[in-house]
Amino acid sequence: MKVLMKGNEAVAEAAVRGGCRAFFGYPITPQNEIPEYLSRRLPEVGGCFIQAESEVSAINMVYGAAAAGARAMTSSSSPGISLKQEGISYICGAELPCVIVNMVRGGPGLGGIQPAQSDYFQTVKGGGHGDYHMLVYAPNTVQEAVNIMYDAFDKADAYRMPVMILGDGMIGQIMEAVELPPIKDPANFPKKDWATDGTGVGKDRRIVNSLYIEPDVLEEVNHRLFARYDELKKNETRYEEFMCDDAEIVLVAYGTVARIAKSAVSELRAKGIKAGLIRPITLYPFPSEAINAIAAKDCVKSFITTELSMGQMIEDVKLAVNGLKPVDFYGRTGGNVMTPEDLVNYVLNKEDK
Amino acid sequence: MEEKIIIAGFGGQGVLSLGQFIAYAAIADGKEVTWLPSYGPEMRGGTSNCSVVVCDKEVASPIVARPDCLIAMNKPSLYKFVNNVKEGGTVIVNSSLIPDKVERTDVKAVYIDAQELALQAGNARTANIVVLGAYVKLSGLFQKELVAEMIKNKFANKPKVIPANLKALDLGFEAAGK
Amino acid sequence: MAVVFEKTNMLTETPFHYCPGCTHGIAHRLVAECLQELGVEGNVIGIAPVGCAVFAYNYFNCDMQQAAHGRAPAVATGAKRTNPDKVVFAYQGDGDLASIGTAEIIHAAARGENITVIFINNAIYGMTGGQMAPTTLLGQKSTTSQAGRSVALNGNPIKVCEMLATLDGPSYIARCALSDTANVNKAKKAIKKAFENQIAGKGFAMVELLSSCPTNWGMTPTQAVDFVKEEMTKVFPLGVYKDIDKE
Incomplete structure (x- = not known):
């Protein structure tokens, strides 16, 4: 049965159904419904909720809980994610599974509280120190956010790395009808023989650590992590194509902007312009091969990357297109959101030139 | 079909819940819907608005720039949005x-x-x-009885x-029919 | 032949990397002895800090987590809340706990987080090479207070036990010194009580151990323990600052 739910609350419920039993967070708009919801929901399933003293503490509580074997998560919005970057780097270095939700707002600095996509760089290019990546999803509907959240801990456990769900103020605040999946039975979760759950002694003792003082050992760790990222690229890259078969102009957009772009594509088609859309669902790994294949098609004349930023994902789009076709950019910032009409007009003006 | 609605007024006028009733009714009627509130400091007493999109297939953009219908519960809201309403669209004005x-x-204009x-x-x-009653009459999107059921569920x-609330729904419905 | 002294099971075979005359070794030994005597082997999660004790994960014979600088109380919170039946301890130095990690320690204490914290106060940053710590004494020289710590420039040393004892959360707060046999024995009693409180579910307990750093203080080991006893205890008086069993 479908129920009408706010994005933030739906994500929180999907987390519980996907096995989350520990949440640590700190208030920040526009994601507050997630901690609020979980503060009453987690105790019902024997889970633990703590409002930490800061984002820094919250991510380190996630570190401790994940290291001890729990399915733990945190959520925040851009300035709070900046504060969590230290912990995220340690979590990646210590190869711990967890889930982090970022309902992005405008920046830099305190910025604003309206939707933005200006955290692309800090999410997919690192953000913290060191060579690392996370598995990053950018859902475009509440249902997709629910489905991704539901399986996020399975992915995190499988690859022993954080999964970040990159939403924006709109995904967090919007209400849509969603089908909630059944609650997963923790008995079926994979055993974590590496977890420091307190039972280890002597030879069976386990250590969760990101310090490798010997250069050769640390280099080996880096190679091990990147071998895992290659597996991610092979197995987890996800994207959606919309009307790309005969498209001459291909829009590239992720998250809620992709919905706006989809409307624009339909309107452009109604005006006789062959537009299409490619929507990365995973931002890391990025669907570079799919974009490159489209760029190689004769019918494709150009790409337009559209984002709620000054242009961040466009760098990966350009790398994927690799000079085969021009890549243009249309963006709004500050919390302003483009309308389908804005995009249509941008394309029409370009066509006129 | 696709119907885009903007509902705007003061915080406390029930603007957001009015939008939610339309959303609930849309789902009960087997349609797809998005309800997107403005959020931020204005939630605490200032102006408040939400955008609702009802569609018979998946809603693409939840952003409403050119509404089919504007429900203006106060004067600033009317002037903020009235020029965006589609040609041939509807404006419901809270004349109180x-x-x-x-x-x-x-x-x-109604x-x-x-x-x-x-x-x-x-x-x-x-x-x-x-006003919800008036909207139900003017849009013809749903049966009034369906919306009455939503109200009973909501206030269970x-x-x-x-x-x-049921009386209010009826009075609004009748007033819009005059 | 009668055995009069044994290595405790709660320490691994790995030799300590600590400098000669450093009291980290004593502190490790006391913590390990207490855990063994309490019979909690196989039920312990330890949190190592950043600083000289960063390698503590190599020494304690239990599951260990290495935490980011200052974050050990938050990491311990995550481990304890998801494993409430395990004994969880954080082992932190003065830079870690009293400088970069002040928020974490204060809020773990305020929540009455049911963990045990061992706080090594040697008034200096050891691992990074002898910089001024939040607990460096007035007039004490360090590589970043070369003329000696001054109030005007650096403010006064932070007294963590006194500060945390003002909170309602902690069950036990004590300061001991690893300066001589009698004080080491007192320290062991305090550490044991801090763990007993956790096992009994009484909430947050912390033992501050005034410790020596002959290497960075530029002293011999004996001069260093004398400095602990004669100088540090003047600024950081020994004693029990909070004990809910006595209230």
């Missing part, structure tokens, strides 16, 4: 708080004395439901307020 007439001639009708319904806080734990 807005003495002005809609100047545009290419839209259908004036509902929501406050007065809410008092007649027996509860001054049902003004948003009065406050059964005392149900009769006034």
Whole structure:
């Protein structure tokens, strides 16, 4: 049965159904419904909720809980994610599974509280120190956010790395009808023989650590992590194509902007312009091969990357297109959101030139 | 079909819940819907608005720039959004708080004395439901009975307020039909 | 032949990397002995800090987590809340706990987080090479207070036990010194009580151990323990600052 739910609350419920039993967070708009919801929901399933003293503490509580074997998560919005970057780097270095939700707002600095996509760089290019990546999803509907959240801990456990769900103020605040999946039975979760759950002694003792003082050992760790990222690229890259078969102009957009772009594509088609859309669902790994294949098609004349930023994902789009076709950019910032009409007009003006 | 609605007013006028009732009714009617509120400091007492998109297939953009219908519960909201309404669209004006007439001639303006009708319904806080009734009549999207069911479900734990809300729905529905 | 002294099971075979005369070794030994005597082997999660004790994960014979600088109380919170039946301890130095990690320690204490914290106060940053710590004494020289710590420039040393004892959360707060046999024995009693409180579910307990750093203080080991006893205890008086059993 479908129920009408706010994005933030739906994500929180999907987390519980996907096995989350520990949440640590700190208030920040526009994601507050997630901690609020979980503060009453987690105790019902024997889970633990703590409002930490800061984002820094919250991510380190996630570190401790994940290291001890729990399915733990945190959520925040851009300035709070900046504060969590230290912990995220340690979590990646210590190869711990967890889930982090970022309902992005405008920046830099305190910025604003309206939707933005200006955290692309800090999410997919690192953000913290060191060579690392996370598995990053950018859902475009509440249902997709629910489905991704539901399986996020399975992915995190499988690859022993954080999964970040990159939403924006709109995904967090919007209400849509969603089908909630059944609650997963923790008995079926994979055993974590590496977890420091307190039972280890002597030879069976386990250590969760990101310090490798010997250069050769640390280099080996880096190679091990990147071998895992290659597996991610092979197995987890996800994207959606919309009307790309005969498209001459291909829009590239992720998250809620992709919905706006989809409307624009339909309107452009109604005006006789062959537009299409490619929507990365995973931002890391990025669907570079799919974009490159489209760029190689004769019918494709150009790409337009559209984002709620000054242009961040466009760098990966350009790398994927690799000079085969021009890549243009249309963006709004500050919390302003483009309308389908804005995009249509941008394309029409370009066509006129 | 695709119907885009903007509902705007003061915080506390039930603007967001009015939008939610439309969303609930849309789902009960087997349609797809998005409900997107403005959020931020204005939630605490200032202006408040939400965008609702009802569609028979998946809603693409939840952003409403050119609404088919504007529901203006106060004067600033009317002037903020009236020029965005699609040609041939509908503007529902809460005439209890807005003495002005809609100047545009290419839209259908309907004036509902929501406050007065809410008092007649027996509860001054049902003004948003009065307007909901008017919207149900004007849009023809859903059966009034379906919306009445939504109201009963929503107030299931406050059964005392149900009769006034149902009355408000009826009064708004009738007022829009005049 | 009668055995009069044994290595405790709660320490691994790995030799300590600590400098000669450093009291980290004593502190490790006391913590390990207490855990063994309490019979919690196989039920312990330890949190190592950043600083000289960063390698503590190599020494304690239990599951260990290495935390980011100052974050050990937050990491311990995550481990304890998801494993409430395990004994969880954080082992932190003065830079870690009293400088970069002040928020974490204060809020773990305020929540009455049911963990045990061992706080090594040697008034200096050891691992990074002898910089001024939040607990460096007035007049004490360090590589970043070369003329000696001054109030005007650096403010006064932070007294963590006194500060945390003002909170309602902690069950036990004590300061001991690893300066001589009698004080080491007192320290062991305090550490044991801090763990007993956790096992009994009484909430947050912390033992501050005034410790020596002959290497960075530029002293011999004996001069260093004398400095602990004669100088540090003047600024950081020994004693029990909070004990809910006595209230």
